[in-house]
Amino acid sequence: MGWFVLYTKPKSEIKVADSLRDANFEVFCPTTTVVRQWSDRRKRLEVPLFTSYVFIRIKNSERSKVFGFPGVIRYLFWLGKPAIARDEEIDLIKAWLNDDRIENIEVRNICPGDRVRIKSGPFKERVGMVQELGSKRIRLVLQELGVTVNLRLNELSLQT
Structure with a gap:
């Protein structure tokens, strides 16, 4: 029996996991600690690693209970x-x-419009804008060269 992946309302992952855990379901909601800056203070917060996802181990016949x-x-x-x-x-x-x-x-998802840096190949260290995203390939616009290139996703790193 594996772990099913539940999709939750935004910013509800931890609440959903806690309520399912209170009902004796085996739940996993991976979290990480981040530091957020406000104008008057800095605060350490526990946030979900995967936005809107909670893992639950449940029998297939009982999936509707959640x-x-x-x-x-x-x-x-x-x-x-x-x-x-x-x-x-x-x-x-x-x-x-x-x-x-x-x-x-x-954990970040790459979306059209994001800027990414190419890690390998003939366009190494060039920065491009995501035009189109497939399951294994991505189309980038390299504005400085005036070209569009198609790459495998493992050749990229997100620009910081």
């Missing part, structure tokens, strides 16, 4: 079937989060 909890929208689907994360993947995330050597964990 829809009675506030904040739960739907299950995540992949190729027409509910998305399932393997135990090894959840264990890897847990180990990664418990590693004291890792700081400032951030």
